Amino acid sequence: MDNNKHVTYISYLKVDELLELQQPLSDGPEHDELLFITIHQVYELWFKQILHEVAALQVSLEQGKTHRSMALLGRIRTIIKTCVSQLDILETMTPLQFNSFRERLTSASGFQSAQFRELEAVLGRRDQAGATADGKSGMGMAEHLIEGSPARQRVENAMGRKSLWDSALHFFNSRKPIPALLLTRDVTLAWEPHEELQEVLIDLHRNDPEVSMIGEALIDFDEGLQEWRYRHVKMVERTIGRKMGSGGSSGAGYLASTLFNPVFPDLWAIRSRF
Numbered sequence: 001m002d003n004n005k006h007v008t009y010i011s012y013l014k015v016d017e018l019l020e021l022q023q024p025l026s027d028g029p030e031h032d033e034l035l036f037i038t039i040h041q042v043y044e045l046w047f048k049q050i051l052h053e054v055a056a057l058q059v060s061l062e063q064g065k066t067h068r069s070m071a072l073l074g075r076i077r078t079i080i081k082t083c084v085s086q087l088d089i090l091e092t093m094t095p096l097q098f099n100s101f102r103e104r105l106t107s108a109s110g111f112q113s114a115q116f117r118e119l120e121a122v123l124g125r126r127d128q129a130g131a132t133a134d135g136k137s138g139m140g141m142a143e144h145l146i147e148g149s150p151a152r153q154r155v156e157n158a159m160g161r162k163s164l165w166d167s168a169l170h171f172f173n174s175r176k177p178i179p180a181l182l183l184t185r186d187v188t189l190a191w192e193p194h195e196e197l198q199e200v201l202i203d204l205h206r207n208d209p210e211v212s213m214i215g216e217a218l219i220d221f222d223e224g225l226q227e228w229r230y231r232h233v234k235m236v237e238r239t240i241g242r243k244m245g246s247g248g249s250s251g252a253g254y255l256a257s258t259l260f261n262p263v264f265p266d267l268w269a270i271r272s273r274f
Contacts, residue, residue, distance in 0.1 A: 026101035032093050033101040039090050046083055047115035050076055054122055058167035064174040066210040073217035080224035087231045091238060098239050112144055114151035121158035123225075123263045124165050126190040162187050165264055168218060169197075175211050176204055193265045202270050215267055222263045229259055 010016060021041065024033040057072040121141060141159060145152035166187055172178055178200050204211040262268050 024101070025104040030097075030101040032097040033104075035089070035093060036098070036101070039086055042086065043083065044113065044115055046079055047113070047119055050079055051115065051119055051122065053079070054119070054164055058162065058164055061164075061167040061171040061214075064171060066214060069171070069214060070217055073214075073221060077217070077220045077224050080221070080228055084224070084228050084231055087228075087235050091235055093239065095239055095241075102240075114142075114145055114155060117141055117145075117155045118158050121155055122164060124163035124191050126159055126188065160188055163191070165191055168214070168264075171214065172201065172204060172211065175208050176200055191265075193269055198266050198270050198273070201266060202273055205270065205274070218264050219267050222267070225263060226259065233259065 022034055022037045024030065024037065026033050053072055053076050057069060057076070060068040060072060125141065127141070142152045142155040145155065166185075169178060169182055173183060179194070179196050182194060182197060201215065205215055
């Protein structure tokens with residue numbers, strides 16, 4: 001018997017189950033809490049999709065597939081643009097409206113998103129949230145996640161394997177040799193900009209149009225992520241000002257510490273050398 005004959009839109013997408021997942025905690029409940037829950041649940045779905053796309057992108061780059069990689073980078077950049085635009089919706093909520101249910105969040109906070117932490121690890125983060133982050137603030141990569149939990153394990157696993165940049169290095173090396181030590185480096189350590197690599201990248205950008213396209217698409221990805229971070233900071237400032245964030249974070253202050261830390265610093269460094 002072909003079970004596919006009985007598949008419907010509702011059953012395939014698990015719509016009934018999906019619509020049961022938005023459960024406000026406030027009395028009433030407060031009108032705006034549903035929007036808050038919905039936006040953040042959608043973010044988690046987009047994070048899941050970005051992780052899915054980046055995993056495919058790493059394989060594609062390591063196989064030297066330019067066009068496939070460009071298609072994946074284009075999709076990721078479009079998803080990030082969608083994530084940025086969702087903040088426009090969230091900003092329709094005033095501080096008074098947010099405060100009408102904020103106390104119900106207790107210790108819950110966006111910095112506890114395991115998927116975003118995993119994405120940061122996939123993109124190369126190996127330490128604290130930003131250059132000025134307090135090592136005792138609870139902002140470490142996985143320390144706020146339950147030890148031994150699947151979520152914590154995913155973050156720790158991501159910190160122990162090649163980052164997206166490491167995969168990009170293999171792509172660049174397939175077009176022109178880069179310093180061999182960079183291909184065998186300890187991927188559990190954060191990446192440090194490398195001048196000799198930058199010389200190779202400059203030459204590739206000047207003489208290999210496909211590498212130039214990949215490099216610019218990676219910059220698009222990086223810039224989009226920075227844009228999302230900046231908009232997130234301003235949304236938090238607009239909503240709670242400089243108050244302490246929920247979950248023990250410093251709120252806008254913590255988020256601001258994550259700004260202007262590019263994922264691909266070497267690609268930014270060569271801009272001034274063309």
